[in-house]
Amino acid sequence: MANYGYLRVSTDQQDVLNQKHGVLEYANKNGFAGMTFIEDNVSGKKPWQDRELGRVLLEQTIEGDTLVVSEVSRLARSTLQVLEILKHCSERLINLHIAKNNMRFDDSMQSRITATVLGMAAEIEREFISSRTKEALAARKAAGVKLGRPQGKAEKLKLDVFKDEIQKYLNLGLSKAAIAKIVGCPATTLYDYCRIRKMKKK
Template sequence: MTLGYLRVSTDKQTVENQRNEILNYCNNNSLNGKVEWLEVKMSTRKSERDRKLDELFDKIKSGDTVIVSEMSRLGRSTQEVLQTIDKLMSHKVELHIVKQKLVVNPNNKNDFISKAMITLMSLFAELERDLISQRTKEALKARKALGIELGKPKGTIQASKYDEHKNRIIELKELGLSLNKIVKNHLEPVMGKSNCSVQSLSTYLKKRGL
């Protein structure tokens, strides 16, 4: 079995780029068999179980191939990456890392070059994350020292689930319908009962000056 392991850190991101990279890699490297997918959309700071690495290890067996688009998909830190790779090797699974152009063969116990490259690249990736975090904190601290307010400007109106129904809501209000009737008879059928309420609609109208 060839398994593509796809992971993004938030629900706002997509795994399609990773999927395309892995498929292109398979086509270019004569790995043309069916690729099964394990897709995970969770924070990198979740536990190993929450990131479904346990599901990955439940799926694989000796002789399988696991492909990831880049090394960072295997863990948040150098230690996590190396632990995951060691565990894959203990399962006799071959690991392909597309971006870094690495193939880690479980049958080659003396592949010191691959191990050294994985360790170095994981360290550099972890260092880069730390530097970005540090620069972000320093930038925020500097802005605060200059008296610049952090966060969204006052008066900023965020998008709302009611926006696409705004004109209909205004029309119904002008016809004299109560908020309760607007919600029960007009919004619930299209938005779902759990996605709208009189209270949230009232708040929406006040913020919009309606």
């Protein structure tokens, strides 16, 4: 059985080295020999199926293989994508280990039950996103707002793609620091974003 270590490569070389160190340290403690590293150079916002991680999981891994990642935020930038990856690994019987959190999803009954619940959560989240999008578009259309690409250059922030997700977690009472970890950005960035967009718990 093959053992894989996943690294999401960024411009910060030290961050990549820290990821690799965390994966190797965990692998040594758990007896995973001969690690093959998967390096992703594209943004975690891109669908996981279109990244190197997706290619390996969909085309290369087989039942019983092991994938180790330094922390859950490295898998993807959105909760939905993370849930989809966990569900895929469970269905393919690929053992997924998250080193920093000391979490493992293997072929045990408990892991299968957890992965099933996460898969259901992903489906529910997908439906919510679809429903919210349709409702928002219908409301804007009813209000006479012209849909489509706006004229001129609109101000867009990096975290706008997670705006609904951030608002949802704020409403649930999560701290901004916790939300920053979920969407994969520094806490200071999230604080600034919420201030600029005037976002708070509703």
